[in-house]
Amino acid sequence: MNKKAIAIVASIAFVFMALVGGGFYMMWMKIASLQPPEEIAEEEMEEETETVVIGEMFPLDTFVVNLADPKGKRYLRTTMQLELTPEQTVETLEQRLPQIRDIILTVLPTKQSQEIRTVDGKTVLRKEIMFRLNDLLKVESVANIYFTEFVIQ
Numbered sequence: 249m250n251k252k253a254i255a256i257v258a259s260i261a262f263v264f265m266a267l268v269g270g271g272f273y274m275m276w277m278k279i280a281s282l283q284p285p286e287e288i289a290e291e292e293m294e295e296e297t298e299t300v301v302i303g304e305m306f307p308l309d310t311f312v313v314n315l316a317d318p319k320g321k322r323y324l325r326t327t328m329q330l331e332l333t334p335e336q337t338v339e340t341l342e343q344r345l346p347q348i349r350d351i352i353l354t355v356l357p358t359k360q361s362q363e364i365r366t367v368d369g370k371t372v373l374r375k376e377i378m379f380r381l382n383d384l385l386k387v388e389s390v391a392n393i394y395f396t397e398f399v400i401q
Contacts, residue, residue, distance in 0.1 A: 303332040303391050306341050308349070310397065313356045315364075322361045327397035328352075330381070336389040344385065351380045361400045370395065 307329045315322045330348075332338070341348065355377055363369045374393045381390045 301334055303334050303336065304338055305394075306330040306332055306338050308352070311349075311352060311356060313353065315356075315400070316358055316360050317362075323401060324356060324359075324361075324364070325397065325399045325401070326356070326395055329394045329396055330390050331392040331394065333388055333391045336387070340385075341389070347384055348381060351384060352377060355380060365400060370398065 308327065310325060310327045312323060312325045314320055315324055330341070332341070355373070359369075359373060364373050374395070378390050378393055382388050
């Protein structure tokens with residue numbers, strides 16, 4: 249091999265190694281920027297553990313209601329769980345269960361399928377039921393409502 253061919257092969261090898269090295273460097277920097285520094289991650293974990301307080305869960309039976317759609321051809325089947333505030337007990341809600349079911353059975357049939365089909369519609373429905381239940385119980389007893397089943401047919 250002559251000197252000219254060796255110089256071409258060496259320069260191609262050098263360019264190839266530079267590109268591979270640059271690619272690895274770029275990938276390493278991108279991965280490093282995605283991971284938060286250890287100090288920030290530890291502070292965030294401490295904040296999360298301090299603020300997360302989950303209340304007791306109160307499961308409700310399944311509700312099946314006709315919706316207020318024109319021609320009355322749609323119905324809703326839903327199952328919910330009520331998250332209680334930490335100072336509230338399940339026993340209190342068990343005593344008021346007929347009233348709680350009545351409120352939910354009064355609210356659900358007033359909705360049309362188009363209203364509650366979207367995420368925003370479900371959020372509005374959740375807030376309306378929570379407001380009515382807390383109004384009944386005279387205390388902020390229900391912290392959140394979780395739909396465990398939600399079928400419109």
